Amino acid sequence: TGDGLTWAEQAAASGPLNEVTRIGQYRFLHPDGTVHLMTYSAGVNGFLPVSDMIPTPHPLEPWHLQQIEFAERQKAEAAAAAEGDDQA
Structure with missing residues (x-):
């Protein structure tokens, strides 16, 4: 063609x-x-x-992974706090 x-x-x-x-x-x-x-x-x-x-995505730098882990911890803490509020 x-x-x-x-x-x-x-x-x-x-x-x-x-x-x-x-x-x-x-x-x-x-x-x-x-x-x-x-x-x-x-x-x-x-x-x-x-x-x-x-x-293809660029490889993640260590600081990228640290930011992702930080965000995951914040989400888990917020979920735990919300669960505690529901039980009060």
């Missing part, structure tokens, strides 16, 4: 229940010329794509 789209997929049944697993890939060109390649498998574990184009 004009955008360089190629696609291939294979499927096979396996296991005691003949679960179908598909593996495949597709490739196309973005308007800026960047090649997009996605490989995937799909089966009992769902759709599992693999590509450099999939956004």
Whole structure:
């Protein structure tokens, strides 16, 4: 095609229940010329794509984790205080 789209997929049944697993890939060109390649498998574990184009979160820094833990403690303390108010 004009955008360089190629696609291939294979499927096979396996296991005691003949679960179908598909593996495949597709490739196309973005308007800026960047090649997009996605490989995937799909089966009992769902759709599992693999590509450099999939956004991934940045690793959390230690201070991020400390803030999350602090917020969780505050929520737990507020819930405990609210439970104490309900019993009074």
